[in-house]
Amino acid sequence: MEVALNWYLGLSAILFSIGTLGVLLKRNAIVLLMSVELMLNAVNLTLVALSQSMGDADGQLLVFFTIAVAAAEAAVGLAIVIAIFRRKLTVDITEINLFKF
Amino acid sequence: MAAAPFMFFLLATVSVVAAIGMLVARSPVYSALWLVLNLFCVAGLYLTMNATFIGVIQILVYAGAIMVLFLFVIMLLNLDALPQLEEIDWGMVAGFVLGVVVLSQLLYVIASGFDLPMEAMGASAETGSAESLGIALYTRYALHVEVAAVLLLAATVGAVMLAQKRFE
Numbered sequence: 001m002e003v004a005l006n007w008y009l010g011l012s013a014i015l016f017s018i019g020t021l022g023v024l025l026k027r028n029a030i031v032l033l034m035s036v037e038l039m040l041n042a043v044n045l046t047l048v049a050l051s052q053s054m055g056d057a058d059g060q061l062l063v064f065f066t067i068a069v070a071a072a073e074a075a076v077g078l079a080i081v082i083a084i085f086r087r088k089l090t091v092d093i094t095e096i097n098l099f100k101f
Numbered sequence: 102m103a104a105a106p107f108m109f110f111l112l113a114t115v116s117v118v119a120a121i122g123m124l125v126a127r128s129p130v131y132s133a134l135w136l137v138l139n140l141f142c143v144a145g146l147y148l149t150m151n152a153t154f155i156g157v158i159q160i161l162v163y164a165g166a167i168m169v170l171f172l173f174v175i176m177l178l179n180l181d182a183l184p185q186l187e188e189i190d191w192g193m194v195a196g197f198v199l200g201v202v203v204l205s206q207l208l209y210v211i212a213s214g215f216d217l218p219m220e221a222m223g224a225s226a227e228t229g230s231a232e233s234l235g236i237a238l239y240t241r242y243a244l245h246v247e248v249a250a251v252l253l254l255a256a257t258v259g260a261v262m263l264a265q266k267r268f269e
Contacts, residue, residue, distance in 0.1 A: 024196030
């Protein structure tokens with residue numbers, strides 16, 4: 001039995017869906033950001049699997065830049081969470097309604 | 102049973118279990134630790150595909166840097182688990198249904214859609230090596246590397262600006 005490309009894509013789909021569920025269901029803003037990281041990670045898995053399957057390195061270079069953008073996104077997102085926590089003393093996203101009036 | 106499918110199923114099972122553990126954990130610290138386990142498993146999957154450079158980068162950047170940042174912020178804010186909701190939130194039920202719809206749609210496309218090459222993975226060890234990726238990064242994609250560097254600098258400055266204490 002050989003490891004087929006579809007197995008990696010299926011695993012990636014499952015991980016992406018779990019990340020989607022995390023974004024939709026969790027109320028903690030930090031866990032929400034972690035779910036976004038999980039989704040990015042699932043997409044990276046797809047890119048690497050297709051890149052290795054086709055013998056083309058461009059997909060892995062895209063993953064490299066995705067990881068750089070994910071790092072930037074995590075830093076800015078967590079800074080926003082800290083700023084909101086200073087003001088509201090909570091990270092519950094149902095309590096955070098700064099744009100409502 | 103051959104070694105490669107065994108490794109795949111082991112890592113895939115642990116990674117899915119870790120992702121679900123991140124989803125159902127009450128405390129954000131436990132969520133972060135489950136996510137670290139998941140990231141390590143995905144790094145192992147990269148190694149089973151012979152994508153060694155990305156696997157090492159995954160451990161260094163994701164598990165090493167990003168998750169330390171998450172854990173640092175969780176401990177800085179001294180967060181407890183959020184209180185349990187008493188009544189059923191219909192928004193959450195709708196969210197669960199939407200997530201399941203996304204999963205079924207993705208699996209349907211993968212199972213039935215386009216013609217994928219089905220040959221064994223991991224036949225090309227030199228594609229994912231640090232040498233081939235480095236040559237491409239510093240010749241053809243040199244401008245992109247510079248842009249990524251500027252992006253990271255801007256993110257660092259922006260994060261410091263956002264998180265600093267305002268004296269008003």
